[in-house]
Amino acid sequence: MNFDLTEEHEMIRDAARDFAQNELLPGVIERDDNQHFPDKLVKKMAALGFMGVMVDPKYGGSGMDTISYVLIMEELSKIDASASVIVSVNNSLVCYGLEAYGTEKQKQNYLTKLATGECIGAFCLSEPEAGSDATSQKTTAIDKGDHYIINGTKNWITNGGRADIYLVIAQTDKDKGSHGINAFIIEKNMEGFHVGPKENKLGIRGSDTHTLQFNDVKVPKENRIGDDGFGFRFAMKTLSGGRIGIAAQALGIAQGAYELALKYSNQRKAFGKEISKHQAIAFKLADMYTEISAARHLVIKSAWDKDQGNNYDVSSAVAKLFASKVAMEHTVEAVQIHGGNGFVKDYHVERLMRDAKITQIYEGTSEIQKIVISRSILRA
Numbered sequence: 001m002n003f004d005l006t007e008e009h010e011m012i013r014d015a016a017r018d019f020a021q022n023e024l025l026p027g028v029i030e031r032d033d034n035q036h037f038p039d040k041l042v043k044k045m046a047a048l049g050f051m052g053v054m055v056d057p058k059y060g061g062s063g064m065d066t067i068s069y070v071l072i073m074e075e076l077s078k079i080d081a082s083a084s085v086i087v088s089v090n091n092s093l094v095c096y097g098l099e100a101y102g103t104e105k106q107k108q109n110y111l112t113k114l115a116t117g118e119c120i121g122a123f124c125l126s127e128p129e130a131g132s133d134a135t136s137q138k139t140t141a142i143d144k145g146d147h148y149i150i151n152g153t154k155n156w157i158t159n160g161g162r163a164d165i166y167l168v169i170a171q172t173d174k175d176k177g178s179h180g181i182n183a184f185i186i187e188k189n190m191e192g193f194h195v196g197p198k199e200n201k202l203g204i205r206g207s208d209t210h211t212l213q214f215n216d217v218k219v220p221k222e223n224r225i226g227d228d229g230f231g232f233r234f235a236m237k238t239l240s241g242g243r244i245g246i247a248a249q250a251l252g253i254a255q256g257a258y259e260l261a262l263k264y265s266n267q268r269k270a271f272g273k274e275i276s277k278h279q280a281i282a283f284k285l286a287d288m289y290t291e292i293s294a295a296r297h298l299v300i301k302s303a304w305d306k307d308q309g310n311n312y313d314v315s316s317a318v319a320k321l322f323a324s325k326v327a328m329e330h331t332v333e334a335v336q337i338h339g340g341n342g343f344v345k346d347y348h349v350e351r352l353m354r355d356a357k358i359t360q361i362y363e364g365t366s367e368i369q370k371i372v373i374s375r376s377i378l379r380a
């Protein structure tokens, strides 16, 4: 067993780290304050190959492995989790879904533009009445022979206002339950497609979250992904990889907060010595270091499972459940270590704490990860 990163992995990690420090950090507080989507930075990330990390170069991607992807996600998330969720959705939900399950024509038409960053993608599963309970889809896709007619509402859609290409899950045949669900590629300019107002959020405020409305949207049959009735399995399989990306995002948020707390506690003095020399603070740092290291092993293991062709439904759920818990708990501790300074924006840790919370909610809440894990344990 070899725990070392390859030279190539170290290079890609360092490139992502430099980009995050030099490009993401300077405007991160302003983007968070004003809910500014980082349009120019997305273009720069695309130029570095971060929008199609794992996509085959023949479709415009970088052709890297999942371990490279999680290293990039961790580095971006240490500084700006809003930027990293844009990358995560585009890579692990939209590009992966199309590359793994799309037709050659769909790949040529859509994947090439998404992998190069010419277009941005969104993944539309959640609805007002179908969040965790994702099989309860109310959005309908009626089969009209050579096309489908789509009606319904999707909410909480990341990249919702900025995307050009949307993967949309909808119910074609209610009697067939989850086997009557399909996934479609919808373009922003299709008639009947409307983007609703942007959500005003607690965290990841630089990302773009919208409700979407579909009113008699006519979608050609060739835009359906996979066989008739494959849509729910498509969503589940794609989300397993997505959860690796969000686990890496949570890891990055935790690591970012830890690094800030370590630096601050070595500088700030109280009662005649650096606060890191008080055991209460030193032990917090030890707990952070230990649990973040454990989270990193779980994230890398799940990415490795995917790269090896192993099943990663459970390892991705385990990684997301644990890394998001670590992110939430240790960003709170990082604020505590900063004292009053932790409560103001200039020190970054309050933003990391707000951003951490979403990792326990999206791409399946922590309770949903426990359902996935416990069902697997009990089946075995």
Ligand code: CAA
Binding pocket: 085, 089, 123, 125, 126, 131, 132, 133, 134, 135, 158, 178, 232, 233, 236, 237, 239, 240, 313, 362, 363, 364, 365, 368, 371, 372
């Ligand atoms: N692979 C293949 N098939 C799968 C599967 C998987 N990973 N998971 C489930 N299925 C199949 C099941 O085998 C079943 O098929 P059969 O009827 O043939 O047995 C069918 O799908 C239905 O599955 P379940 O009976 O397990 O369905 P359920 O109603 O109990 O729900 C669930 C399962 C795991 C809770 C699922 O609904 C779920 O994951 N919910 C959370 C939704 C979610 O993660 N949403 C994220 C939205 S995207 C997002 O959030 C992006 C972002 O923020 C950036």
Ligand code: FAD
Binding pocket: 089, 122, 123, 124, 125, 126, 128, 130, 131, 132, 133, 155, 156, 157, 158, 159, 201, 204, 209, 358, 361, 362, 363, 364, 365, 366, 367, 368
């Ligand atoms: P609910 O499902 O109503 O859950 C409420 C609470 O009940 C949770 O604590 C949940 O864990 C718990 N619960 C529900 N069922 C059970 C159960 N069986 N057992 C135990 N506890 C249970 N969705 C997309 O499709 N695409 C996106 O790009 C996207 N981006 C998002 C971005 C943001 C900022 C946010 C906030 C959400 C995003 N989502 C997206 C939606 C996200 O995936 C859902 O919010 C999430 O799956 C939870 O669904 P819900 O909000 O309807 O909560």
